[in-house]
Amino acid sequence: MNSNSEIKSLLQKFVLNQCTPEETNEVIAYYKKNKLTDDFPSVEDIQNLLGEMPKMDQQTADSIFASILANTKEEETVIEISPKKSNFRKYIAIAASVVVLLGIGFAYQKNAFKTQTEQKFDFKSTDIVLQLENGNTQIISENNKVEVRDADGNIVGNQDGDKIVYDNNSDLEKITYNTIKIPYGKKFRLQLSDGTMVHLNAGTTLKYPVKFIAGENRQVFLDGEAFFDVAKDKKHPFIVNADALNIRVLGTHFNVSNYPEDAATDVVLVEGSVGMYRSNEEFDATTNTILKPGFRGSFNRENAQISTKPVITDIYTSWINGSLTFRNMTFKNIITKLERRYNVTIVNKNEKLANEKFNASFSDESIEKVMSYFNDIHGINYTIKNNQILIK
Numbered sequence: 001m002n003s004n005s006e007i008k009s010l011l012q013k014f015v016l017n018q019c020t021p022e023e024t025n026e027v028i029a030y031y032k033k034n035k036l037t038d039d040f041p042s043v044e045d046i047q048n049l050l051g052e053m054p055k056m057d058q059q060t061a062d063s064i065f066a067s068i069l070a071n072t073k074e075e076e077t078v079i080e081i082s083p084k085k086s087n088f089r090k091y092i093a094i095a096a097s098v099v100v101l102l103g104i105g106f107a108y109q110k111n112a113f114k115t116q117t118e119q120k121f122d123f124k125s126t127d128i129v130l131q132l133e134n135g136n137t138q139i140i141s142e143n144n145k146v147e148v149r150d151a152d153g154n155i156v157g158n159q160d161g162d163k164i165v166y167d168n169n170s171d172l173e174k175i176t177y178n179t180i181k182i183p184y185g186k187k188f189r190l191q192l193s194d195g196t197m198v199h200l201n202a203g204t205t206l207k208y209p210v211k212f213i214a215g216e217n218r219q220v221f222l223d224g225e226a227f228f229d230v231a232k233d234k235k236h237p238f239i240v241n242a243d244a245l246n247i248r249v250l251g252t253h254f255n256v257s258n259y260p261e262d263a264a265t266d267v268v269l270v271e272g273s274v275g276m277y278r279s280n281e282e283f284d285a286t287t288n289t290i291l292k293p294g295f296r297g298s299f300n301r302e303n304a305q306i307s308t309k310p311v312i313t314d315i316y317t318s319w320i321n322g323s324l325t326f327r328n329m330t331f332k333n334i335i336t337k338l339e340r341r342y343n344v345t346i347v348n349k350n351e352k353l354a355n356e357k358f359n360a361s362f363s364d365e366s367i368e369k370v371m372s373y374f375n376d377i378h379g380i381n382y383t384i385k386n387n388q389i390l391i392k
Helices: 004-015 021-033 043-051 057-074 088-109 313-321 332-344 367-378
Strands: 128-131 135-140 146-147 155-162 165-166 176-184 188-191 197-200 204-209 218-229 238-242 243-248 254-259 262-270 274-278 289-291 296-299 304-312 322-332 345-348 359-364 381-383 388-391
Touching: 043 146, 057 313, 128 296, 135 289, 176 188, 188 313, 197 204, 218 313, 238 254, 243 254, 243 262, 254 313, 262 313, 289 296, 289 304, 304 359, 322 332, 332 359, 332 367
Parallel strands: 165 188, 218 238, 345 388
Antiparallel strands: 128 135, 128 176, 146 155, 155 165, 176 204, 188 197, 197 218, 204 218, 218 254, 238 243, 243 274, 254 262, 262 296, 274 289, 296 304, 322 359, 381 388
């Protein structure tokens, strides 16, 4: 590297992980050999370059940062700068940025992270999928009775049919997350390490700790619908994150519906008490919405407002036992929920129906009987062929 422009160009390639192994070694050797000079890009240059890098999740970022710290300790370099220079602070910032760049380079060399995009889960598949924290996946068969293991092969729980029970006696000392994905047409149950029971509806994803750690909140992340029977623990609040909404409890029974087609995230409380608040806020019992049993709290996704009203809770929890209930629901939303429940494809060519609202309740009925009801009561014409329903 003989000119400033060549050096800067190579450093830019380095931060974007575009260097060949030879070029990477050249950058590292140059950094070790030379004192801090104007050859290095400015802080603004580095920030712009980092902006071009792909987004990463918090776990990956923490892993990279730990790797950076480890490597910078191993490769610690003392840079002497005269205090008389007016740009002292700027050079310190540049030096820190270069250390971070080098740390990222080391992380890339050691395969600390990958930029591959995770494949989107196909909810219309027939498989329940358990994803470990390292990205490995396991297919869950409801007919099996097997041990559940983590990425290192340690037993962390047991599966028996449509239920996984996690062990609270495992040796884990830090929070490690699993994610379970339930396809259309199926339901599943989890008993978390604290004894909390979770019923998962079709088309649902839940991210949860393999083991809850003492001193940490018990937090899970929900997309879809689940009924929680939370084990009481006054020292460790249980928090369900449903995108922009947090639901906080100490021990209670409640249902959360957080499907993408719905205008609101609904929380229905059966027993105990529940605090509802925005996920970017801290919980405050004096200002946040506190639900009482028999009430529904609705978080409006458009304006982030929370409203409450008394309800018949059985209507919202009957899905656990196979029932299906629609209350003042548009037909287009009913179609989405029928597709999810029965794992079918419904094509509606009757545009007038889409925004009409209906009330209906079904026990554990087949899709044929449900469609027959709509035909008999509301005059909806349809045909069923294989797993496809055409509404005329």
